[in-house]
Amino acid sequence: MVTVVVVINLLISLTLLCVAWQVWRLKGKIAFIGDRLLDYERCSHDLLYKAPENIYLGQQNLLNLRQSNQSLQIQIQQLRQIVSLLLLGQRSWKRYVGKKKPIKSINS
Known part of the structure; x- marks a missing residue:
């Protein structure tokens, strides 16, 4: 009886260890994707930061x-x-x- 309980606990522990391993890998992937999205946001911000001013200058030049x-x-x-x-x-x-x-x- 004790053997059966130990075996069941070992199976549960191994299953939870696999789940924890998968969650840890998923966390790394999510962190990588988050960093990549943050980089994209910085680049797009740098490109679009002066867009309103550039549009205004373009309108002025067109009027001239x-x-x-x-x-x-x-x-x-x-x-x-x-x-x-x-x-x-x-x-x-x-x-x-x-x-x-x-x-x-x-x-x-």
């Missing part, structure tokens, strides 16, 4: 580019108008100069 582009568009429009006027003047000049009357000779 739009304003610069707008003034350039006005200058391009003015240049096109000048070129159109020059072409109109050239065509008018060709019509005026092209219709010269022939010179009559005095001896005729």
Whole structure:
């Protein structure tokens, strides 16, 4: 009878030892995963820490580019108008100069 109790206690002890070993290994894996997640969080924080400021700067730069582009568009429009006027003047000049009357000779 005592032998049976000792054997049962040994089996229970071995089972609990295996369970404790598995829990200890699981604890190590969880600690490793936790450390890895903490590293990822630090990296993402470093990357995203200045994101709002960078977004604001990007918006400001975009606004400046739009304003610069707008003034350039006005200058391009003015240049096109000048070129159109020059072409109109050239065509008018060709019509005026092209219709010269022939010179009559005095001896005729």
